[in-house]
Amino acid sequence: MSNAIKIHSFPLSGHAHRVQLFASVAGIAHNIIHVDLPAGEHKQAPFLTLNPLGLVPVIEDGDAVVHDSISILIYLARKYAPSFIPQDLQHEAEMHRFLAMSAGEISYGVGAARLINIFNSPSDPVFAKATAEKALTKLEAQLIDQDYLVANKISLADFAIYSYVAHAPEGDVSLAPYPNVRRWLTNIEGLRGFVAMPATKAGLVA
Incomplete structure (x- = not known):
């Protein structure tokens, strides 16, 4: 899926899960990129270039980078799945x-x-x-x-x-x-x- 969005995630993060769940149910093509939180990967480069706050989830959609799970949900719905917004x-x-x-x-x-x-x-x-x-x-x-x-x-x-x-x-x-x-x-x-x-x-x- 070369044009799929990238979701930088950690499997036990509820914030990250809500983004993955929405993308899956909405049929938005995506790839999950595991961020090793126990090893501190989220507090080091290159992850900090995506989110200086050092938190998952982060998505990459072409040149667009969005972090904060609620902001991501709104972005994805507005762009790819508007039926999920009343x-x-x-x-x-x-x-x-x-x-x-x-x-x-x-x-x-x-x-x-x-x-x-x-x-x-x-x-x-x-x-x-x-x-x-x-x-x-x-x-x-x-x-x-x-x-x-x-x-x-x-x-x-x-x-x-x-x-x-x-x-x-x-x-x-x-x-x-x-x-x-x-x-x-x-x-x-x-x-x-x-x-x-x-x-x-x-x-x-x-």
Whole structure:
């Protein structure tokens, strides 16, 4: 795939996974380039020329280089898969609310709880789990009688939120109290082109 975009990624990064998942489901030709985070490759040249912040994911699309997972999702959708952005302005605004949630409550909640368990992050586990439960409660209410987060139709909102919520049990955050959320996860996992992020706990029991 000579004209495929390059996704610089790390398999256990939820930020990177959301980009890979969207590209796969949207049918966007791409190649995954593994960045060896444990070896510090992301903090050295030549990776720092792509993203001076030293973070994955980064995409290369011809001469264009884009980093930050949400920025990448918007770029890819605008250029290659506009159907994943609602045409109705109010629905698009709602989508952006969930994109913001992915960088806020999701990142500081289920994302941080997972980082504590898997990567020994120094974050506060009590705060992380409390934030996770608040966010999951909001998602549970949003998904009453809805298959997807915005206007009952798949959008970038679902890809932005999915990866860390699906792996919440890795941070000892149970999904058992949230049947609508679990149904929504199943809906996404049934999409054509779905790719899973590797689990880091045997069984990934919810």
